Amino acid sequence: EVMFAFAAQSAARRVILASGSPRRKEILQNVGISFVVNSSKFDETSLDKSKFAAPTDFVMENSRQKALEVASRVGEASFDLIISADTVVVLDGKILEKPAHPAEAFAMLKSLSGRQHNVVTGVTLLRPASPPASFFESTDVVFTALSDDEISAYIATNEPFDKAGGYGIQSLGAFFVQGIVGDYYNVVGFPLFRFSREVQKIVWE
Template sequence: MNLVLASNSPRRRQLLTDLGLHYTVRLQEVDESYPEHLRRAEVAEYLAAYKAAAYRATLAPDEVVLTADTIVCLDDDVLNKPADPAEAVRMLQRLQGRSHDVFTGVCLLTGTGQQVVFSDQTRVYFRSLSDSEIEFYVRQYQPLDKAGAYGAQDWIGMVAVTRLEGSYFNVMGLPVHRVWEELTKLAGTDLLPH
């Protein structure tokens, strides 16, 4: 089974590398809009499956593509990647002093048409932040490629995240414990190097 990662995220690449998995990266532009009636985890799972569908025709029988989408939910509002620094500041102002949920949807699609879609949820607690802390983070770290305008592994994660309920790696963009489990099932054997 040859793993194909369909993601440009350096964090997802690092997590798969740290798991000891061998993979190739294959990128394709995919629209990230979703039906308005979907809520929370449904959005992340829909987007992961939609991204995987774009690879269906190009997969060899021995390949499995991994697609993922991470969203931040404040109540029922989905906070995707901010369009510009001003929107990033507004998002972080909304998140500070509150808890929110991070959902990562994952789709594993094999070249033979087998598909597994799942998601993982982590609740993240932020302390109250000053406007100058938020503006510093956005200026220094340019979090425009991150759902909710922040990366838990960045400076803001160190100073603002007070508690997590769930997987830290899920907040980084990939629930690696579930990915390992589902890939093991698809492979029909353990994934440990021999």
């Protein structure tokens, strides 16, 4: 069931996914990639967003810091590749992360209602004794217009709270998404197509 070269190679390599997201884990497992999960302890809220020229720079730097934290903790001798990622929702150039409480989730979903936004994921591929290689992928999402009742009913399911922008396209949030332009998996949290291209550039020793 393994098709693309990296998935086959990954079985013989020590690949670490530096993310605790069950969705990222599922996306990579689904295409036959072998890895262990070692969630980064880097505090993703510690970077000052205002210091970055663009959201794309912010997510790439966040993913870089996540990978470097895992590398320094486990040691360079104990991995062949670390994969890390950071996903945000961008509306009018402003970054929406995970809502902390119902009122914040309501405000986020209200601001997304009836409009188009972007989901941006930064990914870092880190190999021992090499500089981290980072890239980003952006996908447009067209949200339908939501009533306050729909927003409240959605918040009551508790789905918004661990998700950038306060919704999950892979479950009940699907009802809000008229359509996307780009890679669906990027909206879920990991740009699988672009990753498959970037990871093939790696030459294993």
